[in-house]
Amino acid sequence: MTRRLIVLAVIGVALAPLPLLLPAAQEAVAVRALLFAMMAVAWNLMSGFGGLFSFGHAAYFGLGAYTTALLTIELGLSPWIGMLAGMAVAAAFGALTGYLAVRYRLKGAYFALATFAFAEMLRLAALNSELVGGAVGLTLPVTGEQGWWTLRFDVGDPAYFWVALLLMLGSVATVIVLLNSRAGLNLLAVREDETAAAAAGVAVVRHKIMAIGVSAALTAVAGGFYSVYYLFVSPDLAFGASVSIQAILPAVIGGVGTVWGPLIGAAVLAPLSDMAATLVRTPPEFLAFLQGRSGLDVIMYAVLLIVVVLAMPRGLYGRFARRPR
Amino acid sequence: MMLSLDGIEAGYGGLRVLHGLSLEVAAGELVALVGANGAGKSTTLRVASGLLRPSAGRVVFDGEELTGLPGHAVVRRGLVQVPEGRALFGPLTVAENLAMGAFHTGEPADRVLELFPRLAERLDQRADTMSGGEQQMLAIGRALMTRPRLLMLDEPSVGLAPLMVRAVFDALGRIRESGVAILLVEQNAAQALALADRAYVLENGVITLSGTDLAGDERVRRAYLGL
Amino acid sequence: MILRLTDVSKAFGGLRALDGVTFEVEPRTVHAVIGPNGAGKTTLFSVISGEQRPDSGRIEFDGQDVTARPTHLRARAGLVRTFQLTRPFAALSVLDNVAVAAGAHLRTRKEAVAAATEAIERVGLGAYLERPAGELPAAARKQLELARALALRPKVLLLDEVLAGLTASEREPLVTLLADLRAEGMTLVLVEHVMPAVMRLADRVLVLERGSVLAEGEPAAIARDPRVIAAYLGENSDDALA
Amino acid sequence: MNRTISRAGLAAVVAAAVIAGAWARSGSGTVTAQAVLTGLLLGGVYALVAMGLTLIFGVLDIVNFAHGAFMTLGMYATALLASSAGLNPYLTLLVSVPLLFGVGYVVQRHMVSRTMGGSLAAQLLLTLGIAMLLENSLLLAFSGDTRTVPVSFDTPLRVLGAVADLSRVLAFVGAMSLAGAVWLLLTRTRLGTAIRAVAANPEGASLVGLDVRRLHALTFAAGTACAGAAGTLVTPLVTVEPTAGELFNIIGFVVVVLGGLGSVPGAVAGGLIIGLTEQLGGLYLPGQSPLLVVFGVFVLVLLWRPQGLFGRPA
Amino acid sequence: GGSAPGGGAPDAADASGTIKIGSIHPLTGALAFDGQQMSKAVKLAAEEINNAGGIKSLGGAKLEILGADSQGKPEVGQSEAQRLTQAGAVALVGPYQSAVAAQVATVAERNKVPFVIDVASADDILKQGYTYTFRLQPSSDTLGRYGARYLKELADRTGQKVTKVAYLHEQTDYGTSTFKSFSDEAAKLGLEVGPQITYDALKASDLTTELTKVKAAGVDALAVTGYYRDGLLTAKAIASVQPEVKIVLGVSHGAFSSPVFPRDGGAVAEGIYDSNFNYDATKPESKAVLDAFQAKHGEELRFIPFTSYECVRLIAAALEKAASRDPVKIREALAGISFETVLAFDGPVEFDESGQNKNATPVVLQVQDGKVVPVHPAAKAVAEPRPAAE
Numbered sequence A: 001m002t003r004r005l006i007v008l009a010v011i012g013v014a015l016a017p018l019p020l021l022l023p024a025a026q027e028a029v030a031v032r033a034l035l036f037a038m039m040a041v042a043w044n045l046m047s048g049f050g051g052l053f054s055f056g057h058a059a060y061f062g063l064g065a066y067t068t069a070l071l072t073i074e075l076g077l078s079p080w081i082g083m084l085a086g087m088a089v090a091a092a093f094g095a096l097t098g099y100l101a102v103r104y105r106l107k108g109a110y111f112a113l114a115t116f117a118f119a120e121m122l123r124l125a126a127l128n129s130e131l132v133g134g135a136v137g138l139t140l141p142v143t144g145e146q147g148w149w150t151l152r153f154d155v156g157d158p159a160y161f162w163v164a165l166l167l168m169l170g171s172v173a174t175v176i177v178l179l180n181s182r183a184g185l186n187l188l189a190v191r192e193d194e195t196a197a198a199a200a201g202v203a204v205v206r207h208k209i210m211a212i213g214v215s216a217a218l219t220a221v222a223g224g225f226y227s228v229y230y231l232f233v234s235p236d237l238a239f240g241a242s243v244s245i246q247a248i249l250p251a252v253i254g255g256v257g258t259v260w261g262p263l264i265g266a267a268v269l270a271p272l273s274d275m276a277a278t279l280v281r282t283p284p285e286f287l288a289f290l291q292g293r294s295g296l297d298v299i300m301y302a303v304l305l306i307v308v309v310l311a312m313p314r315g316l317y318g319r320f321a322r323r324p325r
Numbered sequence B: 001m002m003l004s005l006d007g008i009e010a011g012y013g014g015l016r017v018l019h020g021l022s023l024e025v026a027a028g029e030l031v032a033l034v035g036a037n038g039a040g041k042s043t044t045l046r047v048a049s050g051l052l053r054p055s056a057g058r059v060v061f062d063g064e065e066l067t068g069l070p071g072h073a074v075v076r077r078g079l080v081q082v083p084e085g086r087a088l089f090g091p092l093t094v095a096e097n098l099a100m101g102a103f104h105t106g107e108p109a110d111r112v113l114e115l116f117p118r119l120a121e122r123l124d125q126r127a128d129t130m131s132g133g134e135q136q137m138l139a140i141g142r143a144l145m146t147r148p149r150l151l152m153l154d155e156p157s158v159g160l161a162p163l164m165v166r167a168v169f170d171a172l173g174r175i176r177e178s179g180v181a182i183l184l185v186e187q188n189a190a191q192a193l194a195l196a197d198r199a200y201v202l203e204n205g206v207i208t209l210s211g212t213d214l215a216g217d218e219r220v221r222r223a224y225l226g227l
Numbered sequence C: 001m002i003l004r005l006t007d008v009s010k011a012f013g014g015l016r017a018l019d020g021v022t023f024e025v026e027p028r029t030v031h032a033v034i035g036p037n038g039a040g041k042t043t044l045f046s047v048i049s050g051e052q053r054p055d056s057g058r059i060e061f062d063g064q065d066v067t068a069r070p071t072h073l074r075a076r077a078g079l080v081r082t083f084q085l086t087r088p089f090a091a092l093s094v095l096d097n098v099a100v101a102a103g104a105h106l107r108t109r110k111e112a113v114a115a116a117t118e119a120i121e122r123v124g125l126g127a128y129l130e131r132p133a134g135e136l137p138a139a140a141r142k143q144l145e146l147a148r149a150l151a152l153r154p155k156v157l158l159l160d161e162v163l164a165g166l167t168a169s170e171r172e173p174l175v176t177l178l179a180d181l182r183a184e185g186m187t188l189v190l191v192e193h194v195m196p197a198v199m200r201l202a203d204r205v206l207v208l209e210r211g212s213v214l215a216e217g218e219p220a221a222i223a224r225d226p227r228v229i230a231a232y233l234g235e236n237s238d239d240a241l242a
Numbered sequence D: 001m002n003r004t005i006s007r008a009g010l011a012a013v014v015a016a017a018v019i020a021g022a023w024a025r026s027g028s029g030t031v032t033a034q035a036v037l038t039g040l041l042l043g044g045v046y047a048l049v050a051m052g053l054t055l056i057f058g059v060l061d062i063v064n065f066a067h068g069a070f071m072t073l074g075m076y077a078t079a080l081l082a083s084s085a086g087l088n089p090y091l092t093l094l095v096s097v098p099l100l101f102g103v104g105y106v107v108q109r110h111m112v113s114r115t116m117g118g119s120l121a122a123q124l125l126l127t128l129g130i131a132m133l134l135e136n137s138l139l140l141a142f143s144g145d146t147r148t149v150p151v152s153f154d155t156p157l158r159v160l161g162a163v164a165d166l167s168r169v170l171a172f173v174g175a176m177s178l179a180g181a182v183w184l185l186l187t188r189t190r191l192g193t194a195i196r197a198v199a200a201n202p203e204g205a206s207l208v209g210l211d212v213r214r215l216h217a218l219t220f221a222a223g224t225a226c227a228g229a230a231g232t233l234v235t236p237l238v239t240v241e242p243t244a245g246e247l248f249n250i251i252g253f254v255v256v257v258l259g260g261l262g263s264v265p266g267a268v269a270g271g272l273i274i275g276l277t278e279q280l281g282g283l284y285l286p287g288q289s290p291l292l293v294v295f296g297v298f299v300l301v302l303l304w305r306p307q308g309l310f311g312r313p314a
Numbered sequence E: 001g002g003s004a005p006g007g008g009a010p011d012a013a014d015a016s017g018t019i020k021i022g023s024i025h026p027l028t029g030a031l032a033f034d035g036q037q038m039s040k041a042v043k044l045a046a047e048e049i050n051n052a053g054g055i056k057s058l059g060g061a062k063l064e065i066l067g068a069d070s071q072g073k074p075e076v077g078q079s080e081a082q083r084l085t086q087a088g089a090v091a092l093v094g095p096y097q098s099a100v101a102a103q104v105a106t107v108a109e110r111n112k113v114p115f116v117i118d119v120a121s122a123d124d125i126l127k128q129g130y131t132y133t134f135r136l137q138p139s140s141d142t143l144g145r146y147g148a149r150y151l152k153e154l155a156d157r158t159g160q161k162v163t164k165v166a167y168l169h170e171q172t173d174y175g176t177s178t179f180k181s182f183s184d185e186a187a188k189l190g191l192e193v194g195p196q197i198t199y200d201a202l203k204a205s206d207l208t209t210e211l212t213k214v215k216a217a218g219v220d221a222l223a224v225t226g227y228y229r230d231g232l233l234t235a236k237a238i239a240s241v242q243p244e245v246k247i248v249l250g251v252s253h254g255a256f257s258s259p260v261f262p263r264d265g266g267a268v269a270e271g272i273y274d275s276n277f278n279y280d281a282t283k284p285e286s287k288a289v290l291d292a293f294q295a296k297h298g299e300e301l302r303f304i305p306f307t308s309y310e311c312v313r314l315i316a317a318a319l320e321k322a323a324s325r326d327p328v329k330i331r332e333a334l335a336g337i338s339f340e341t342v343l344a345f346d347g348p349v350e351f352d353e354s355g356q357n358k359n360a361t362p363v364v365l366q367v368q369d370g371k372v373v374p375v376h377p378a379a380k381a382v383a384e385p386r387p388a389a390e
């Protein structure tokens, strides 16, 4: 564990000067990568280490985003408080729905689709709820006091990156510490074989719900940061299926059930679509015919995804790590 | 020789399990392969069945080289394995499991049901709800449905009641008499050696002993017969 | 009485896997359960360990009614089973597999690892400590089952065919181990088809057939019982018993 | 058998109660009749979409996110042939089904096969990639412009004051026929049993001489061919555009899971339930998205039967 | 990172080069067709302005369009907007989806670069107190109110008695807010609005039940707000259910005034009205633009992309007026501009406090003989409204 935490600290130190080196447009990509990483780390805890395949992480993300946005807009509270509240709300929601799903023995695809259904229900509820701005969503104030407490900075201010970096490091550290605890080991045992885990004295339901709750809370942090950074949440952005997919993709690309996989996946994935778009926009000489073909960048992105999965079905990191521990 | 494995090297990932193993089975013969836990017996059968590709060596069956052929192609040539984990079709019924064994042969199930009457009682039960021993019977039965010319069994008596062990060994005897050669991996060395025409001892991935009367060999008696 | 089953029944659809089974286990004894394949032995263990709820009947352990208690609590209380069809945590190392069980009683990871290592050494699996359990050969998985159970510090240990798949010489140390465990005060219930070991270890033998108790008694008497010979051992059962 | 009958009885009672309630809420018999009719027909379409998915999802254990995109491919085949060659849209089944079968075979053989037995997540990602690739290739080739394929002989049919377009009725009939065909394939043929055997234990399958890789590819191809058929059958009802199939993807999953993975009758029942829930739910909760009710019902059913309506307990 | 606030983009001050305008539209995804046309229209406008001598007050400086694909995703829109301002865009045009608009608006505001919304219906975007965001198209409130007004006027013009109106709309904010404004206005005009029937546009694949509700209500007219795909479903359901209404009027509908609606809808499209913003078909300038687009791209320019075209002309006018490349000055010019547009509005483009074009109003179009033609108000119409054939 100590070794992993040291590696994490090194990563943090190495990344910290990044916004001072990158052009502003790239910094936005870097922040997006951190956001992806946070979501994937959280997803990975529940689905990679916990074996509970979630296809509805948008629920937790959205609860975090909406709670933070609402508390900031309506009560003028600091987003930090919003994020904490969001964590609590998401964890409660995760624990409750998780309890239902686990208690009634939903497994595999059934479990996955149930989580999806919960997220969709939240989306549809938000869509029709005046309180949270209905389909339009909520816009956070652009102007106002700036600073670390309000998490409001000038556009392109490196502070955004640093906040995201801190939150991401915090998430990963949580996962590392948890995995190294008795509860973490038990969780892995539950993932491998519930029946055997129970026979070995592990409280199966409790561990599953713990994994869901912690994962939900970590995802809510990402959601909260999203609303702070993009200053806007809407039902689709917060609770949409694409959010859930976004939480899964980096983990898969990097390696499911590995500590570093989601980080690597996010680092690869976030710039990928921009790179594809750039390539199509200003292609090198021999690819000139590509110029300005819309759809082509998405095609290239898709092809890259496919190639990565085919070449490394266990992910970039998973390919080299022997075991999922 | 009906089956010959020649200089097989194989393993999993970085782990090498077989180090130049060679063995042979002649037509109509019942050959036993004994060895300690982890010696590589199952691995040997996996290589012969085409489930695991050896990194060196040859598998020759009936004069045809099978090395690297996929499992299903090996089976269709008459070289059939009853694997260690049984590999049954869990959600399918007993009858369906047997029918799948006969997929390419159309073999009727009578003979198998006669051999294992318990299966006849449970034709519509899901395979994965059968008791451990019942599953073992089904696995052997299913393999017989493929009409093998050489049957390889990986510890067929594991988990069987004494009466049933006897039945299985009797069955193996009868199967051999019907002209099917048998390669038998057994931890129940006493009975296996008593039945076998010949035997090999596998230790750490190489054959260390072979012969027709290993039961008389002092080392074998001590290590595998517990005498 | 450390374990008592009263009139326990369990049916799967129309099949009565257990049919009014009543039996008692004295502390510090070895109780063997034998019977033909499909007689209900494993089901009996599943019901005792809590993995399956009996349709009717009562299970008492250590003076308490545990019929409705969840599996993990029974395990922690010392009522521990192994699985006939082994169930390793495939992706975890052998050490972690056992550490999970050891953790049920130990707070720190360090202690758990120490206890796990000891259990692993004891069953003779020391060479595999860091290997992923999914890669173990069949026989080693049986030993892993045993190690995991031991790490839970059982009072009553339910062993479902732990000797199956071992060569005679490999069985020897395990049989000795089981005898030692008993001598240390553990109560063992073993399902086993390996009759020589049963004859050597058991104080009493329960014979199941088609879900019901066919006979119960001293090993020697059971081995002579004509019903048991007809249903289970077979004529000329000497080689089976030897 | 008895259980099936009692379950059917229960379903009938529940359905009757729901319909009566809807009648009371909407206050109009015609509207209720229309909702039921539309619900059934729509349910047929959902079942149609789910048919191929349940094969692939249930049998191969692959979460196929490209199913909607495959369907779109079928729609384009139909739209192009109908508009350029002037073919009757239903005749284009002769093209769309083999075409998609081939596409499915190739996709499985060269891509999906590599993730077989891998994690759910890797498959999800792969098929998602394939879906994006197909969708945007269609966009590139045909631009985002919408196409429609009117059926010249389409007339509204009237039942109990409710109306249904002939094309919708045809889609429904097509769905039921396809379901029947798939069901027969899986349960009544050796090939079908083999497909299920491969799903249950690939190693065991190979040990009885089944060519696992080929069977995987065949199953995937058959599922994809179903998507092709579905695409053709819905083309007269919808607008054809590169993202047209997306609409059905999620509903397809919901139907498949509700009915029980790999269960053909489950897909039909699931489709009809979802169709009816959507339409009748609209009467109960006007102003809310019918999907809210759909997902609510979905979760409740799963809590009641975690393996889906027709799924076998794990 | 960390560009100084108010400094604009680094090479904006480059007085010699082209003047860069960022264009952000959904070139892929569900709205790709319109999005691509919008992007083409923007480029066409720039080309025409350049051919006519560029920005005269800046020494004939030429416009350069920097294109971007929002993919319909707000976060992509956000980062693309960021990229474009970074690359020196002095103004932004876009983006079609309201959620994307909200994102781009924050970028524009924080970078102090004017952002002209061509199309994005949600009124909330302009309620944030932003000073750099402007919108050319009418607000959804205006669209709703005019819908009611026009419905009444159409009934009068065609000599039909309309007192009860059913309203069918998609259920997100677009439909809901349009419906609200419509009902407010309708109440003033003495129209009875109800029932209100909603549906989920993204998931609907059959609207027969909804139309049966209309029929069961026995109303005189039906007002509809929705998108393209579901619009076709609406038309089909009208044809099969035959709800016996005298007027079917789209209120800023996404399908009913699209030039391809008659093609896709066939006979069922005939006679349907839509109250929507549009180019002024009576003006020869409009026809010139349509022809130029047709000649260049071989497809018919739709009214939504036409708005994007007009945005570029508007920005060019602001540049002329500002005689500066400084985005802050351009914003000032925009805020005070009065721009003669070829869109069928009720006056020149002039922005109110919030950035909304206060003279933006819709017209009524009708499908007649397979073509969408403006029929009301008479001053902007090229044909008479036709009552529905009985």
Ligand SMILES: Nc1ncnc2c1ncn2[C@@H]1O[C@H](COP(=O)(O)OP(=O)(O)OP(=O)(O)O)[C@@H](O)[C@H]1O
Binding pocket: B012, B015, B017, B035, B036, B037, B038, B039, B040, B041, B042, B043, B044, B084, C134, C135, C136, C137, C138, C139, C140, C165
């Ligand atoms: N899938 C696998 N991955 C990695 N290593 C494996 C795998 N299967 C077996 N091994 C290793 O290969 C070696 C030989 O195993 P094998 O199963 O062939 O032994 P065996 O002789 O059949 O033993 P047993 O009598 O216990 O069945 C063992 O060390 C085992 O750990």
Ligand SMILES: Nc1ncnc2c1ncn2[C@@H]1O[C@H](COP(=O)(O)OP(=O)(O)OP(=O)(O)O)[C@@H](O)[C@H]1O
Binding pocket: B129, B130, B131, B132, B133, B134, B159, B161, C012, C013, C015, C017, C035, C036, C037, C038, C039, C040, C041, C042, C043, C044, C084
């Ligand atoms: N989940 C289940 N569903 C249906 N039948 C079952 C189920 N579990 C067990 N059975 C049946 O109950 C009977 C008892 O099974 P059990 O596993 O207890 O036998 P056993 O005595 O342990 O046999 P063996 O010695 O072969 O392991 C068997 O006939 C088996 O097929």
Ligand SMILES: [Mg+2]
Binding pocket: B041, B042, B043, B084, B154, C137, C138
């Ligand atoms: Mg073995």
Ligand SMILES: [Mg+2]
Binding pocket: B131, B132, B133, C041, C042, C043, C084
């Ligand atoms: Mg058993």
